[in-house]
Amino acid sequence: MWWFASPRIAFGEDALEFLESLEGKFFVVTDSNLVKSGVVEKAVKHLRGEIEIFDGVEPDPSFEIVEEAVAVARTFQPDYVVGIGGGSSLDVAKGVRIIYENPHLNPEEISPWTDVEEKGVKLILIPTASGSGSEASNAIVLTKKDEDRKIASVHPRIMADYAIVDPEMVKDLPERVAVFTGLDALSHAIDAYVSAWKNDFTDGICIQACKLLFTYLPRACKDRSDREAVERVHNAATLAGLAIGSSQAGLSHSLGHSIGGVLHIPHGFACGICLPYTTKYYSRFALEYYEELAYHLGIQAKKEEAVDELVKKIKTLLADLNVPDNLKGIFKEYGIGEEEFYDNLKRLVYNASTDNTVLTLADIPSEEDFEKLFIHAFEGKDVDF
Amino acid sequence: MPKFFSQEWIEKFVEAVNANEEYANAAKDWEGDFLFVVEPDEELEKPMYAYIDLYHGKAREGYVVEDPSQVNAAFEFRGKFSNWKKLLAGEIDPIKGLVTRKFTLKGNMAMVMRYAKAAKLLVECTKQVETEF
Ligand SMILES: [Fe+2]
Numbered sequence: 001m002w003w004f005a006s007p008r009i010a011f012g013e014d015a016l017e018f019l020e021s022l023e024g025k026f027f028v029v030t031d032s033n034l035v036k037s038g039v040v041e042k043a044v045k046h047l048r049g050e051i052e053i054f055d056g057v058e059p060d061p062s063f064e065i066v067e068e069a070v071a072v073a074r075t076f077q078p079d080y081v082v083g084i085g086g087g088s089s090l091d092v093a094k095g096v097r098i099i100y101e102n103p104h105l106n107p108e109e110i111s112p113w114t115d116v117e118e119k120g121v122k123l124i125l126i127p128t129a130s131g132s133g134s135e136a137s138n139a140i141v142l143t144k145k146d147e148d149r150k151i152a153s154v155h156p157r158i159m160a161d162y163a164i165v166d167p168e169m170v171k172d173l174p175e176r177v178a179v180f181t182g183l184d185a186l187s188h189a190i191d192a193y194v195s196a197w198k199n200d201f202t203d204g205i206c207i208q209a210c211k212l213l214f215t216y217l218p219r220a221c222k223d224r225s226d227r228e229a230v231e232r233v234h235n236a237a238t239l240a241g242l243a244i245g246s247s248q249a250g251l252s253h254s255l256g257h258s259i260g261g262v263l264h265i266p267h268g269f270a271c272g273i274c275l276p277y278t279t280k281y282y283s284r285f286a287l288e289y290y291e292e293l294a295y296h297l298g299i300q301a302k303k304e305e306a307v308d309e310l311v312k313k314i315k316t317l318l319a320d321l322n323v324p325d326n327l328k329g330i331f332k333e334y335g336i337g338e339e340e341f342y343d344n345l346k347r348l349v350y351n352a353s354t355d356n357t358v359l360t361l362a363d364i365p366s367e368e369d370f371e372k373l374f375i376h377a378f379e380g381k382d383v384d385f
Numbered sequence: 386m387p388k389f390f391s392q393e394w395i396e397k398f399v400e401a402v403n404a405n406e407e408y409a410n411a412a413k414d415w416e417g418d419f420l421f422v423v424e425p426d427e428e429l430e431k432p433m434y435a436y437i438d439l440y441h442g443k444a445r446e447g448y449v450v451e452d453p454s455q456v457n458a459a460f461e462f463r464g465k466f467s468n469w470k471k472l473l474a475g476e477i478d479p480i481k482g483l484v485t486r487k488f489t490l491k492g493n494m495a496m497v498m499r500y501a502k503a504a505k506l507l508v509e510c511t512k513q514v515e516t517e518f
Contacts, residue, residue, distance in 0.1 A: 001481075001485050002481060002485070003485075106495060108494075108495035108498065109493075109494040109495050109498075110494070110498075111483075111490075111494040111497060111498055112480065112483060112484040113483040113484055113486065113489065113490060114494060149499075151498055151499065153498055154484075196478075197478075197481070353411070353502070354411055354499075354500070354501075354502045354503075355502075356498070356501045356502070358502055359480055359501055359502065359505055360480075364407070364502065366407070367410065
């Protein structure tokens, strides 16, 4: 037995208008930049009722920020928790709803099998980036600050009641953010397609998300006024989110979470740049699935050649998006040198090899293989081991 | 072949855990003992209990428990006999088994969420013990 779950999704132009059909007290969870830039107002103006805005969400949000927001929610007593933002604000909003309804639960204790109470508070998630898919998944990722570690968990009560996927919310996304969030979405779609938990309910979704991203992501990144491309990429990110909710993220995320936790580069870059390497490596366990996925993306080659073509296709996409196809290149952009990478390699390997995403791999790579993967991805060497 | 949850079976399980380097590394800072519970169903009349002490990547000891009120383990993992059989046969994924409530796990979940890989490897060690049901 397994599950596929989804929020009710309002998508496309004017999806925000759906909010006008709801009434009550709305507790908005977001970050201060989105408030300042006016993005939050685009959604809030459709809310009918009393509104309280918590704008304290930080990048790589911590367990503590969830508790801070819950404390504010307690005095406000909302009917709805509304997450507006990229993955960070949406994840915090998810945490807020579940902890608000379960005051004695420590957010670190949320495991997939934790018993929780449902007290009727509804969760609405409105993404302002096209990437994390958090609006459509039952996953939450929070950072344990003192351990430099991201901890991912899933729980049915983490799933939103409503996801509002309106391209208006991402129209003014800076190009660079559009690039790395889009790469996150692609990593979800590919990881979920080859996961040990892949299933009939997510396979088609993954294929469609990949098709949309390969076709529209470069266009959407280059020109935010390209309405078709922006909307299709926005849909793709939500689709990929639905897929990981049931099939889970995989190896690109084991590496990606580890890199994000230790070296703090954007999550989508960390996962997306690792994808060519994790794809080649993991094809030893999931050759047939990669071959199938490659076929649906128009690749005629078979077996290992199909994998190589798929790797090439991902690298071409990275090049089209002006993203280096190796970690060394991206680290340089964030002031992280070779020495810092190698100094942290041991920790990167350990954190990746014990990341919760390894649980849904067909086989857990050895630490030795993780180390090689990091080095190959760093140096930009083809995986040949 | 040792009978499931007999003293001999538990010792073989402890051996399998201690021979597993991957487990040793993933659980290198783990401190916490386990009570495993097999709940009765059509095929099993009385519950069965086993205690395993896990510490820093090793299983220090393990034994059959007659009266569970005599042990105070930090974690308790329980499920029906038929589900244990499926788990050992690899027919139930341990995490899916927990999510779908075929098994329950009690204890400090913040700890478990940090050591999920170790927990999975621990369950996999049961598969390495040749078992008579
Ligand atoms: Fe991701």
